[in-house]
Amino acid sequence: MVDRLKVGQKVTVEGPYGCFTFDDGSPRQIWVGAGIGITPFVARLKEMATQKSTQTRPEIDLFHTTREVDEEALKRLAQDARAANVRLHTLIDARDGKLSGERIREMVPGWPEASVWFCGPIKFGAALRADFAAQGLPVDERFHQELFELR
Template identity: 30%
Template sequence: MPKISFQHVDKSIEADEGEWMYEVVERAEGGIPFACKAGACGTCATPVVEGIDSLGKVSAREARTLTELGLDLDTYRLPCLKDVGASDVVWGRPHSAADADTELGTHEVVVESYRPLNLTVAELRFFVDKADFHARPGQYMIFHIPDAPRTVRRSYSISTPPSDTRHFEICVRAVAGGYGSNYVHRLRPGERLAVEGPYGDFVLDEASERDIIMIATGTGIAPIKAMLMHLLDKRSKRRVRLFFGLRHETDLFYTDLLRGLAAHYPALEYWITLSQADPARWAGPRGRVTDLIDTHVSAADAATSEVYLCGGRPMIESSTAALRALGFSADTIHYERFF
């Protein structure tokens, strides 16, 4: 049987040829984070130290995602798209953990509060049982979902700024049949669970002095909220424009929060648009969030602004295309795909 090794956590496991590599990583607790498990987000991108040929050719989807991350196609692979081959494989340190400021590992957190934000989205606050917890604005945590035949891991973005080093919050939408999201929605104050992280390189560039354009859909607002609150904590004077897209009036959340942020951060402007709004109930912008780019962003902004996008692949792709058409360079467009 082929042996699959994870060099950065010093673990190895035997696997059946043809077994999905994601399941091997989970079974071995191999320390590779996953999010979409479909090759779209790039969260699991990891260098192959030995045995890359046994993983087969790079698919078009894999090549596109790795290229967008600026990773070498001769070295990196996406375990979520791979099956075990006939030979041994040694994985290196995941790309998402390569630039972490702190030592990453599993630690325990306690649920402090659970707050419904609308009919399907809830916000949870956790106390971190670790004195030196530090996250950069935009990063995420990996939650261990314990009550299954094996541990399942799911990634959720931190929605609070790094100024609070003993707590973090997430906002999660309950998905029909979604094992992780439904587990999170059942958590209540006092319960304990294991998490890993923080992970991720979708983070605010604090060294930049450029204006900021933020575009989010649904719970993609979570890392954007963390960035906004951090800018407010730092008394930033950078101009920020936020475009937030939802579907229906019943999907609205964080409206009071955004109103409060704008009141305390004079350089912040925001627009909420609903793609399937009832005109009789909604007086704000209607349409897709990408429509707001046409209205509020110009070619002149390309020279002075950088962009942070978070949401599903269609929004990311259409927003990127619109921004590139205005003259934004690839290195000024940062994004996190949720699926």
């Protein structure tokens, strides 16, 4: 049975908690959307595709790593990335293995100048942050993480 809200009843809505603005002044950005964490990136891709701004945009590599294979959703994501002029790297865990900081650095030669934008499971984000910090990326300034849990 489904409970229904009554008129005047209060509802509390939480999140998101991060500061995902995508504008930090970096000439290159690395976006990582893990599983459902791809959502804020899809929204930004759609917004970018509609903007006809002459403003210089950062070079962007978007990594989408997932366990689920939904061919139609992956096709739409690829279309959105092309429309926004963003390089898309899709990794299906069972087929391609797990995404890591090392793998990202291999695929994005200009990573030291990049900022990283991450949305996905907390432990995966913490591991990527620590990995990039160990490689000298100033993570306090250039690792942006959408918190992916209720507080």
